[in-house]
Amino acid sequence: MKIFSASQLKEADEITIKNQNITSEELMERAATTVFHEIHRRLQGAAISVKIFCGIGNNGGDGLAISRMLIEHGYQVKVFIVNYSEKRSEDFLANYDRIKNVTRQWPELIKKEEDFPDLNKGEFVIDAIFGIGLNRPIEGWMARLINHINNSDAFVLAVDMPSGLFPDRIPGKNDAVINADFTLTFQSPKLVFFLPQTMDFVGDMQVLDIGLDQNYLAETTTDIQLIRKAEAHQLYNPRKKNSHKGSYGHALTIGGSYGKIGSILLTSTAVLRTGAGLCTVFVPKCGYNVIQTGLPEAMVITDENFEMLTNIKTGLDADVICFGVGIGTSEETVGAFKELLENTTKPMLIDADGLNILSKNNDLLELLPENSVLTPHPKELQRLIGEWNDDFQKIDMVRKFCRQYKLIIVLKGAYTFTFDENNMYINTTGNPGMATAGSGDVLSGVITSLLSQKYDPLIAAVLGVYLHGRSGDIYAEEQSYEGLISGDIADNMGRAYNDLLRSNNSENDK
Ligand SMILES: NC(=O)C1=CN([C@@H]2O[C@H](COP(=O)(O)OP(=O)(O)OC[C@H]3O[C@@H](n4cnc5c(N)ncnc54)[C@H](O)[C@@H]3O)[C@@H](O)[C@H]2O)[C@@H](O)CC1
Numbered sequence: 001m002k003i004f005s006a007s008q009l010k011e012a013d014e015i016t017i018k019n020q021n022i023t024s025e026e027l028m029e030r031a032a033t034t035v036f037h038e039i040h041r042r043l044q045g046a047a048i049s050v051k052i053f054c055g056i057g058n059n060g061g062d063g064l065a066i067s068r069m070l071i072e073h074g075y076q077v078k079v080f081i082v083n084y085s086e087k088r089s090e091d092f093l094a095n096y097d098r099i100k101n102v103t104r105q106w107p108e109l110i111k112k113e114e115d116f117p118d119l120n121k122g123e124f125v126i127d128a129i130f131g132i133g134l135n136r137p138i139e140g141w142m143a144r145l146i147n148h149i150n151n152s153d154a155f156v157l158a159v160d161m162p163s164g165l166f167p168d169r170i171p172g173k174n175d176a177v178i179n180a181d182f183t184l185t186f187q188s189p190k191l192v193f194f195l196p197q198t199m200d201f202v203g204d205m206q207v208l209d210i211g212l213d214q215n216y217l218a219e220t221t222t223d224i225q226l227i228r229k230a231e232a233h234q235l236y237n238p239r240k241k242n243s244h245k246g247s248y249g250h251a252l253t254i255g256g257s258y259g260k261i262g263s264i265l266l267t268s269t270a271v272l273r274t275g276a277g278l279c280t281v282f283v284p285k286c287g288y289n290v291i292q293t294g295l296p297e298a299m300v301i302t303d304e305n306f307e308m309l310t311n312i313k314t315g316l317d318a319d320v321i322c323f324g325v326g327i328g329t330s331e332e333t334v335g336a337f338k339e340l341l342e343n344t345t346k347p348m349l350i351d352a353d354g355l356n357i358l359s360k361n362n363d364l365l366e367l368l369p370e371n372s373v374l375t376p377h378p379k380e381l382q383r384l385i386g387e388w389n390d391d392f393q394k395i396d397m398v399r400k401f402c403r404q405y406k407l408i409i410v411l412k413g414a415y416t417f418t419f420d421e422n423n424m425y426i427n428t429t430g431n432p433g434m435a436t437a438g439s440g441d442v443l444s445g446v447i448t449s450l451l452s453q454k455y456d457p458l459i460a461a462v463l464g465v466y467l468h469g470r471s472g473d474i475y476a477e478e479q480s481y482e483g484l485i486s487g488d489i490a491d492n493m494g495r496a497y498n499d500l501l502r503s504n505n506s507e508n509d510k
């Protein structure tokens with residue numbers, strides 16, 4: 001699913017109005033109707049108190065239209081206008097008149113702190129103060145109103161965006177932003193819904209199709225995509241009946257050190273569980289019995305050193321090499337890595353201490369084969385590319401880095417982002433149970449496996465991240481977040497595939 005920018009969405013609105021020969025008021029009515037239906041579906045006419053805060057732009061216009069629809073369906077609604085200016089938008093004004101025709105009185109105006117209504121536990125608050133039009137921080141009594149709403153125990157639903165979030169930048173630390181429990185957003189999720197600095201304001205999120213011009217949506221390109229089941233499914237290559245283990249490639253996983261052999265065992269298990277034909281594991285001598293016992297399906301070659309990697313000689317021409325988990329950063333290992341890079345031309349996957357070695361030895365970056373996949377968590381990324389001020393700057397810096405070294409970066413997080421030179425893919429699967437030791441090692445194995453199966457490196461990264469998260473989700477649905485350990489993610493990969501191939505794709509399916 002494409003993630004459009006605010007200016008693209010505004011353009012889509014304008015083109016829709018022209019091509020469908022409707023007024024902007026009619027489009028607003030359509031948008032408000034989709035919100036009303038979602039609320040009505042959930043509340044089912046419940047006799048709870050609904051308080052709606054409307055700004056004086058088009059987000060406020062939506063709020064007024066939603067209020068009218070709720071009132072017409074018998075809900076107990078109190079409408080407040082957050083009257084910060086007299087410059088009301090045309091569509092706001094049209095809906096302002098229409099609601100008066102229904103209620104026979106004007107909504108209450110809020111112009112100062114004394115006008116704030118009490119908000120109680122169990123009440124339902126709708127935030128329609130600002131949407132994508134916010135262009136400066138919310139200040140003065142309006143900021144205090146936002147805090148008043150946040151400090152209440154009411155359930156808060158945001159229309160299009162939580163008020164106070166900008167579509168294209170991070171609010172300041174002390175800026176007022178609505179802390180929504182739920183956000184119903186029009187046509188396209190906004191990028192800020194997925195950034196670590198802003199995602200917590202959004203709560204649960206649902207995208208509503210308001211019927212914007214199909215051609216515009218299909219033809220307009222975006223450099224950000226959301227990866228859900230529908231998108232992931234399109235990336236999948238079915239296995240051929242007429243095939244053998246060689247058809248799915250030979251992956252070489254190199255990693256581990258004394259006390260950390262488990263990491264490369266997890267990675268290699270994931271390689272085989274994700275469908276690679278063959279897996280050879282290269283470990284220090286101390287890992288031999290561990291791997292042979294823990295993963296009899298793999299072949300093992302050992303370093304001459306007992307405790308760590310010092311000299312990587314395999315005599316293999318593997319289809320892909322995964323390097324770095326559990327290796328430490330000793331000088332001998334750095335030397336071994338350098339020699340490996342000098343003799344490798346196929347894209348590699350580098351993770352964990354492999355990344356830390358790259359951060360301390362920038363000259364090695366130049367040796368990385370084109371389209372290699374790096375899988376840092378935020379700390380590892382920071383060591384690689386330096387500090388950033390906010391998430392938008394981070395994105396710019398990662399893109400520049402990908403371009404400079406022709407790499408693919410998988411930035412792990414609550415939403416994992418995959419970058420290539422031009423594009424960014426936001427993953428939707430995964431859960432807090434996966435914040436557990438070794439889940440990154442498993443992800444490296446999953447992506448390595450797809451690389452060995454000849455998936456294009458970018459697709460291997462995007463699909464691998466999706467499947468890895470889905471495996472964790474399926475496990476957590478049956479068990480719990482807490483009980484999940486990373487070996488479960490590897491062992492459960494088959495179910496993630498099964499789920500991907502099941503055909504009941506719906507728009508909001510993960
Ligand atoms: N035809 C359309 O354009 C549609 C618009 N829709 C709604 O319209 C919203 C966008 O509406 P608007 O562009 O009117 O913008 P908003 O309603 O988000 O904001 C209103 C205006 O407030 C001013 N403003 C910005 N920051 C401020 C601040 N900190 N303090 C005081 N004033 C500030 C700006 O001039 C802005 O245009 C969307 O989020 C969506 O909810 C939907 O009805 C769908 C159709």
Ligand SMILES: [K+]
Nearest residue numbers: 127130161163
């Ligand atoms: K809002």
